[in-house]
Amino acid sequence: MSRAPLALLAAGFRRYSTYRQATFAGIFTNSVFGFLRCYLLLSVAEEAGSVAGYSGSQLVTYVWLGQGMLATVNSWTPLDLAERVRTGDVVADLLRPIDPLWTYLWTDLGRACFAVLTRLAVPLGVGAFAFGLYVPDDPLVYPVLLLSLVLAVVTGFACRYLIGLTAFWLLDIRGLNMVWVFFSGFASGLYFPLAVLPEWLSTLLWVATPFPVLMQSSIDIAVERGGLGHGLLVLAGQAAWALLLLWACRVVQRRGVRRLVVQGG
Amino acid sequence: MIIEVSGLRKDFTVTTKVGRLRRERTVVSAVDGVDLVVGRGELIGYIGPNGAGKSTTLKVLTGVLTPSAGRVRVCGLDPVADRTTLARRIGVVFGQRSQLWWDLPLGESFELLRHIYRVPAAEHAARLRTCSDLLDLDGFTRTPVRQLSLGQRMRGELTAALLHGPEVLFLDEPTIGLDVLSKQAVRGFLAELDRRGDTTVVLTTHDLADIEKLCERLVVIDHGRVVHDGTLDALHTRHGSRRTIVADLDAPWPAGQTVPGAAVTAVEADGTRVTLTLDGRAAGEVVAALARIVPLRDLSVQEPDIEDVVARIYRG
Numbered sequence: 001m002s003r004a005p006l007a008l009l010a011a012g013f014r015r016y017s018t019y020r021q022a023t024f025a026g027i028f029t030n031s032v033f034g035f036l037r038c039y040l041l042l043s044v045a046e047e048a049g050s051v052a053g054y055s056g057s058q059l060v061t062y063v064w065l066g067q068g069m070l071a072t073v074n075s076w077t078p079l080d081l082a083e084r085v086r087t088g089d090v091v092a093d094l095l096r097p098i099d100p101l102w103t104y105l106w107t108d109l110g111r112a113c114f115a116v117l118t119r120l121a122v123p124l125g126v127g128a129f130a131f132g133l134y135v136p137d138d139p140l141v142y143p144v145l146l147l148s149l150v151l152a153v154v155t156g157f158a159c160r161y162l163i164g165l166t167a168f169w170l171l172d173i174r175g176l177n178m179v180w181v182f183f184s185g186f187a188s189g190l191y192f193p194l195a196v197l198p199e200w201l202s203t204l205l206w207v208a209t210p211f212p213v214l215m216q217s218s219i220d221i222a223v224e225r226g227g228l229g230h231g232l233l234v235l236a237g238q239a240a241w242a243l244l245l246l247w248a249c250r251v252v253q254r255r256g257v258r259r260l261v262v263q264g265g
Numbered sequence: 266m267i268i269e270v271s272g273l274r275k276d277f278t279v280t281t282k283v284g285r286l287r288r289e290r291t292v293v294s295a296v297d298g299v300d301l302v303v304g305r306g307e308l309i310g311y312i313g314p315n316g317a318g319k320s321t322t323l324k325v326l327t328g329v330l331t332p333s334a335g336r337v338r339v340c341g342l343d344p345v346a347d348r349t350t351l352a353r354r355i356g357v358v359f360g361q362r363s364q365l366w367w368d369l370p371l372g373e374s375f376e377l378l379r380h381i382y383r384v385p386a387a388e389h390a391a392r393l394r395t396c397s398d399l400l401d402l403d404g405f406t407r408t409p410v411r412q413l414s415l416g417q418r419m420r421g422e423l424t425a426a427l428l429h430g431p432e433v434l435f436l437d438e439p440t441i442g443l444d445v446l447s448k449q450a451v452r453g454f455l456a457e458l459d460r461r462g463d464t465t466v467v468l469t470t471h472d473l474a475d476i477e478k479l480c481e482r483l484v485v486i487d488h489g490r491v492v493h494d495g496t497l498d499a500l501h502t503r504h505g506s507r508r509t510i511v512a513d514l515d516a517p518w519p520a521g522q523t524v525p526g527a528a529v530t531a532v533e534a535d536g537t538r539v540t541l542t543l544d545g546r547a548a549g550e551v552v553a554a555l556a557r558i559v560p561l562r563d564l565s566v567q568e569p570d571i572e573d574v575v576a577r578i579y580r581g
Contacts, residue, residue: 006380007381092359094348097349097352098349099349
């Protein structure tokens, strides 16, 4: 493998590590919301015994892993791509000997690595310390979970890249991005476990949309919902979505570049 | 020939609102039938007024824009189809855009480019040292790019564009917005690059001093067409620019007096200063003739002003 991907990954990591205050503020906010959500879900579970089949410690993992993944997958923050298409700076990206899709992917993976070490690790630690996380029976869950996190980041990246690419046609992606932020929260399991939805709806989301792959997949693997066998199936689904969306990025990018009109001469 | 362009046209569709719902689409040709051949190692100035099609041409040559018609070859490649292959063999600086990583120190951008272009470490280090010596980068390689001054950043951009040893360097207004010292640094650097002769440079600029100091060959484009391709002197000859002689005299200039080989265009200071415009004859002959008419006190010969010629072309 050439060294460029690693160098880009390292650059993405360093780029985000320079924003220390933002990192601290993010950890703080995610943790505060973690406490709120955790108390809420645990109080519901105390009455009913469980929430949609998740017991007490599983709910704790659901909340705190979710709070950490929110920053790791980073769905709420659009990629620079759209802004660079709008201003015409995308020209510099196109003049590199590497397809911008890979440049952005590796850089975003670098960002995600930094986020795992800070914005995922710290809230998980807080959750473990304050409430006690679910401990998997099967140690194989850990490597599967790690892969699942990578695929969640890649899928989230591909979705954000696709949205960024629409700037080649729309120039302003804010409207579309709002729709995306709404669905990526609601349909990924960020606000509530997808299992609380009516079965037809949750099945539809799992089968026909990439949203559960962004968060619920990894959480279900972490809490061994349905056992490791089911976890591997979920992982395969994540891989399929990641590949499909990256392929879509390539196709759409090719068409977008062909109709490119660089703004501002 | 490292750059071959024939019959290049690039059209843009412009949509304008007509009434409440109807939209009218008109096709505008930014580049309209440009022919251009550039040999290896040449440094050419590509100039024209705003909107003449300079940047569009450069974007077609670098493979960013797809031409509407015509044939384009750069380093023997079709820029659009072979964009990523071509990217390794050309360097590009857009004066108003950055190719550096905003949040990273300049030195790290260079290091990243080494990996992206797969440049052997020794070659990279040697080129970086050369650029660093010529452009005096040492003081700010550890500064994040977002904190650099424009002059520092532009020196960084030039270096970044050259670290992979490109065969062709495209510069789109590299001196825009720079102060005098930074302009001199950039010009000096380009002159040195030209002297070494292994890099072909295509330079667009609005700063005609850049052209005067650097470019043997000048291509002027207006309304998407090439209106001049040749040396600066040829441009002056073709558009009737003349050298002028300004002479301070010891005695007043006799009214109505003529000088062979020149026209008297101004008589000032109570007749003790005359301005003569040469019609192509050598200045020495005219000065000798002048001295026979009246005693001279002081004399200066002025080269034609490139700004005037270019302004005349731009006005059509």
